[in-house]
Amino acid sequence: MPSFHVLIAGGGIGGLCLAQGLRRAGISCTVYESAPGIGRAGYRLHMNGAGGRALQQCLPDNLFELYMQTSRETPRREVMVVLDYQARELGARPHIGPPNDPSRPHTAVNRRTLRQIMGLGLEDIVRYDSTVTGFETDGEKVRVLLDDGTSETGDVLVGADGINSVVRRQLLPDVAVVDTGIRGLYSTAPLTDDLAARLPEALFDGFAVAAGPNGAMFAYGVYRPRRPVAEAVAELAPGAAVDPVDPYIMVNLGLPPGSPFAAEAPDLWHSSAETLHALMRTAVRGWDPALADLVEHVDASTIFPVSTRHLQPAEPWPAGRVTLLGDAIHAMPPSFGSGANTALRDAAALARALERAAHGDTPVAEAVAEYETEMRAEVFPILRASADPRGLDADFLPDDLPVSHT
Ligand SMILES: Cc1cc2nc3c(=O)[nH]c(=O)nc-3n(C[C@H](O)[C@H](O)[C@H](O)COP(=O)(O)OP(=O)(O)OC[C@H]3O[C@@H](n4cnc5c(N)ncnc54)[C@H](O)[C@@H]3O)c2cc1C
Numbered sequence: 001m002p003s004f005h006v007l008i009a010g011g012g013i014g015g016l017c018l019a020q021g022l023r024r025a026g027i028s029c030t031v032y033e034s035a036p037g038i039g040r041a042g043y044r045l046h047m048n049g050a051g052g053r054a055l056q057q058c059l060p061d062n063l064f065e066l067y068m069q070t071s072r073e074t075p076r077r078e079v080m081v082v083l084d085y086q087a088r089e090l091g092a093r094p095h096i097g098p099p100n101d102p103s104r105p106h107t108a109v110n111r112r113t114l115r116q117i118m119g120l121g122l123e124d125i126v127r128y129d130s131t132v133t134g135f136e137t138d139g140e141k142v143r144v145l146l147d148d149g150t151s152e153t154g155d156v157l158v159g160a161d162g163i164n165s166v167v168r169r170q171l172l173p174d175v176a177v178v179d180t181g182i183r184g185l186y187s188t189a190p191l192t193d194d195l196a197a198r199l200p201e202a203l204f205d206g207f208a209v210a211a212g213p214n215g216a217m218f219a220y221g222v223y224r225p226r227r228p229v230a231e232a233v234a235e236l237a238p239g240a241a242v243d244p245v246d247p248y249i250m251v252n253l254g255l256p257p258g259s260p261f262a263a264e265a266p267d268l269w270h271s272s273a274e275t276l277h278a279l280m281r282t283a284v285r286g287w288d289p290a291l292a293d294l295v296e297h298v299d300a301s302t303i304f305p306v307s308t309r310h311l312q313p314a315e316p317w318p319a320g321r322v323t324l325l326g327d328a329i330h331a332m333p334p335s336f337g338s339g340a341n342t343a344l345r346d347a348a349a350l351a352r353a354l355e356r357a358a359h360g361d362t363p364v365a366e367a368v369a370e371y372e373t374e375m376r377a378e379v380f381p382i383l384r385a386s387a388d389p390r391g392l393d394a395d396f397l398p399d400d401l402p403v404s405h406t
Contacts, residue, residue: 004358005029007144007154009132009167013111014326014343015160016118019125021058021351027358030154031122032146034131034161038115043186044223044250046108046207046337047071048097050402054348056101060121062236067117068100069232070225070242071107078106080337081202082393083210087288093393095206096336096382096401106206110223111340116242132166135322142321155364156354157322160347163309165328172324175314178387180333181257182308183268185276189297191224191247198290203249207337210291215259216283218291219252251298253280268305276303308333310387313380319369325350329375330383335391336401342379349374 006022008015011033022029056064078099079092099105119126131147135157142157159167168175189195202208208220224247225232233242255262265279277300284292311331326343350371357367381400390396 003155004354005154006354007142007152007157008032009144009157009159009165010161010328011035011119011126011128012160012162012326012343013115013118013340014328014347015158016115016122016126017054017058017344017347018158018160018325018351019122020060020063020118021054021348022354023121023125024058024060025351025355025358027351027354029125030152031126032130032132032144033126033128034147036129038112038119040112043111043188044072044108044221044248045111045114045340046095046221047100048095048106048337048341049100050097051341051344052100052107053098054344057348058344058351059118063117063120066232066236066242067109067114068104068107069227069236070113070117070229070245071104071109072223073226074104074106075205075222076201078206081205081208083200083202083208085210085212085284085287085291087200087202087210087291089202091395092205093395093397096338096397097341098402104226107226108206108221108223110225110245113229113242113245116240117237120237120240120242132161134166134170137321139321155321156357156368158350159322159324159328160326160343162327163311163331165324167322168324168328171322172314172317172329175329176312177331178310178312180308180310180387182333183255183257183262183265184306184308185253185268185280185303186306187251187253187277187280187298187300187303188248189251189294189299191222191249195249195294195297199249199294200288200290203294210287212261212283212287214261214283215256216261217254217256218283219250219254220294221250223248223250249294251280251294253283273300273303276300276305310383313376313383316373316376319365319372321364321368323350323368323372325375330379332383332386333391335386335388336382338382338386342382346371346375346379 006029325346
């Protein structure tokens with residue numbers, strides 16, 4: 001496989017994992033990432049065994065262990081708990097996906113920490129400030145086009161460039177991006193021992209959601225690492241550029257379209273942090289005092305707006321030298337906490353397929369076809385379920401989803 005080279009558009013969760021997997025398999029690759037570096041956004045990602053196993057396959061052993069040790073302690077119950085606005089439990093739903101390793105079955109990560117870990121050792125492979133604008137193929141090779149007017153050639157191009165993927169728009173122009181109309185604010189509150197002692201116990205389960213009578217919804221998720229991040233880095237990757245992270249609780253306000261509360265909300269993208277914090281305070285007026293007090297503890301500088309969009313599952317397409325992974329082909333609402341996990345799952349599966357192609361065991365188009373067929377079968381049911389309007393109901397769990405019962 002002397003000259004086999006993979007071009008990766010996008011150095012997010014999936015693109016970095018794929019680059020790690022290829023590097024581990026001895027396959028050359030380049031990642032083109034439009035951002036100038038790893039962003040500051042440090043919210044929490046729920047992880048399941050699909051994502052965990054992919055990281056175990058792709059990362060060097062010390063970095064996989066670093067991911068594990070800097071991930072969240074296994075909670076008392078790994079479920080999504082549904083509360084009313086007085087913090088009374090209405091129901092609970094298991095998470096989907098298999099558990100992680102037997103001694104540390106369930107976890108969550110700080111997104112920025114995971115990206116920093118996945119970036120280690122890829123310093124010569126990831127090109128920041130490099131935006132992909134399109135591609136050309138001639139059957140034998142693929143050429144990626146870059147915004148500085150240059151282009152580079154490889155054997156396969158992988159679009160790992162997120163929901164607005166330039167690669168997908170060229171390869172599969174008919175795939176629709178659906179805007180659910182749901183808007184939200186993500187934020188975090190520092191999780192001091194004092195605050196933790198005053199919060200309802202359900203907020204320390206896997207994930208918790210609560211809805212108020214005016215339509216405002218909150219989602220909560222704790223990030224308290226198994227071991228202090230700096231301590232784990234010092235032992236497992238001394239000198240590595242992974243920032244320390246203090247424990248926090250993610251506090252997200254969701255505004256479903258048509259709800260009275262959403263109708264009164266200001267433009268989330270053009271409001272100051274103080275205005276957005278004031279909106280969160282208004283949303284919890286009359287709520288359980290501990291839930292209302294939690295909003296007081298939100299660090300206003302961490303608040304950012306989010307709109308919930310997803311892709312329509314694409315009809316099967318002919319496989320070739322250009323393929324897609326993660327949000328670029330199955331961006332989904334966060335209802336089942338699966339977007340990052342499925343992006344990682346894709347990255348590991350594609351690394352295995354490209355290894356077969358690079359060694360000449362399987363023709364490139366056949367290896368890509370196997371990856372795409374399996375991806376559609378495994379991930380599209382999760383996309384469909386996540387996009388269902390009943391996505392946050394405690395009793396909504398379609399039969400074709402892999403449920404975690406531990
Ligand atoms: C607030 C929030 C909370 C979430 N919570 C969870 C959770 O708990 N669990 C979970 O599993 N998932 C969660 N997700 C979903 C998860 O973050 C995504 O599904 C995941 O990041 C997808 O990975 P990806 O690599 O496909 O895309 P991304 O991580 O979005 O990476 C795409 C990358 O491509 C780059 N890029 C874009 N266009 C170009 C271009 N033209 N050229 C070069 N580079 C380009 C972008 O800068 C970006 O770095 C959440 C998402 C959000 C927004």
